[in-house]
Amino acid sequence: MKNPFVPVPAVLEAVIDETPTIKTFCLKPAEPIPFRAGQFVQLEVPGLGEAPFTPSSSPFEPDRMEITILKTGLVTNRLHELEAGVTLGIRGPFGKGYPIHRFEDQTVLVIGGGVGLAPLRSLLFHLFHEPEACGNVSIKYGSREPAEMCFKRQHASWGERPGVDFTPTIDRPAEGWDGHVGLVTTLLDDLDLDREKTYAVSCGPEVMLRFVTWKLLDVGFPPERIYLSMNRNMSCGMGICGRCNVGSYYLCKDGPDMCYADIKDVPYALG
Amino acid sequence: MKYMRTASFAKLVEALGRDYDIYAPVQEEERLLLQRLVPGENGGGASVAWNPARLGESLKPIWFQTSRVVSRWTAEGPEAGPTPRPRAIIGAKGCDLAALGIIDKVFRDHTFQEPGWCAAREQNLVISGDCTTCLDSCFCTMVGHAPHPEAHFDLNLSPLEGGFGVEVGSPKGEALVADHADLFEEAGGEQVAARDAARAEMTERVEAQNEPHAVRDPFAQSIEKHKSNRLWEALAATCVQCNACNMVCPTCHCFFLVDVAGEEGSSRLSCWDSCFEGGYARMAGGGTPRLQLVERFKNHYHHKFVSFPKNWGVTACSGCGRCIDACMGRIDKRACLHRLETEWLPSDTLQGVQ
Structure with a gap:
């Protein structure tokens, strides 16, 4: 078996500025890295360290991988300083990925916050590539301000797809913004969706996941239909190093997308 | 069960030095310490002491080092880290070996394998021993284990008059006995009975000392x-x-x-x-x-x-x-x-x- 600690080298081909704090890194690995939407990889800056990220690109294009990253720590700060041409390392993929097999004939309610839209974009690419994989797709996306929205160049085309609606929101009013204002949870108040035929999939900061979950429960979603892309410190990626546990689950192996029904009784699961 | 005289044990240890780095309990003034045997420095097989109970330190680092290079990235690109030389460990007890089985679940019998652990488990040799006393803190019987090794050894020694009863626990152990046939003899029924009686007595002692902590629920x-x-x-x-x-x-x-x-x-x-x-x-x-x-x-x-x-x-x-x-x-x-x-x-x- 392949040594799981040895990364695949990947050339950084381009860097796209998404927002002042978020960049998308376009990588060409030395060998294709097939992954399912929602699975994550460990991206390594040789000599510095590695950190876990879920690719934001299409799972149907394993030759190339895009990873959208917020500048927030040791590895990500260095990544943000890099320019095209350098070689990075990729280990993985790890984790289970989104439960796409459950989505057939179901509406998928996609709720993203900030850079949390990155893994969800990979899911959207999958659902757009295989329209029969699910019913309608409703996307709710919250950002602090218009300048902090990821993938702005794609929003219009998503909303124009048949069976897809896209609603962005910003936290506070901003000059030039005529869209919805308020936290992303405010978009969940008047959902015209059958709770028994919809799966909610959410990714964002932990505090957002907590309030989104409470809101979804409030408006009648059963815990079994809420999936959360959870955050923990994941080092090995294989469920053996110990630190990413949520109760008896290891996020790197059993997640990082967890069904709320499975974790609702774990103390502090959502902070 | 086989029988091996005390003097033969020292010869066996000497022979192991050809293929393995040997780690064994050595008496250091008042204490028994796990040491690597270096011929000429701390002696050879004769310096190995019998540890009546588990040692103070865990034997885990023999298989799972405190820090280990798992991969490198050089001018040629990424590569796996080195594998250490095979090690022979003498003096492991039931609790030490039960622990190997526990870590095996995560590091070996799993979708992903920890390569260093798997290599060490494969290549290392274990000569374990029954406990002949228990420390105040011992509680193996409370968690379903015993004061004698039940698995994960190549040879296990049970002290008997003049030597040891030897149980073979693996093909590697069998090969070792075959290669050194002159050091072993067949054990008699009385020797097996003596070993079993000693084990039963030890188990009772551990159970008795933990009586105040006994629990009923899982x-x-x-x-x-x-x-x-x-x-x-x-x-x-x-x-x-x-x-x-x-x-x-x-x-x-x-x-x-x-x-x-x-x-x-x-x-x-x-x-x-x-x-x-x-x-x-x-x-x-x-x-x-x-x-x-x-x-x-x-x-x-x-x-x-x-x-x-x-x-x-x-x-x-x-x-x-x-x-x-x-x-x-x-x-x-x-x-x-x-x-x-x-x-x-x-x-x-x-x-x-x-």
């Missing part, structure tokens, strides 16, 4: 019923977060990966970690899911006695009691488990999910 049930932190805070009151319990534990296996840049590229090290560390689960951006010590204390017990059995079918404790001896806060895991069962605070049910 550990998981006692741990899960305490939803609030009230009792946990009392149990953790003297914990100073020194991490000693993790470090001496033969079943704790948490590690973190760290990259170190050098002149000829970089190396990735796997280093032991401790779930009591405040930064153990800290994420980029600073968030940590178990900010308070009491939460980490609780998580330690939950992992060993609730999650691990749920995930792997066994308790992540072999009852060696090293955590009890090592704790400067005098926290006794047996006493904690006993209190978790017997001190049920009615308010626990009211507090519910936090």
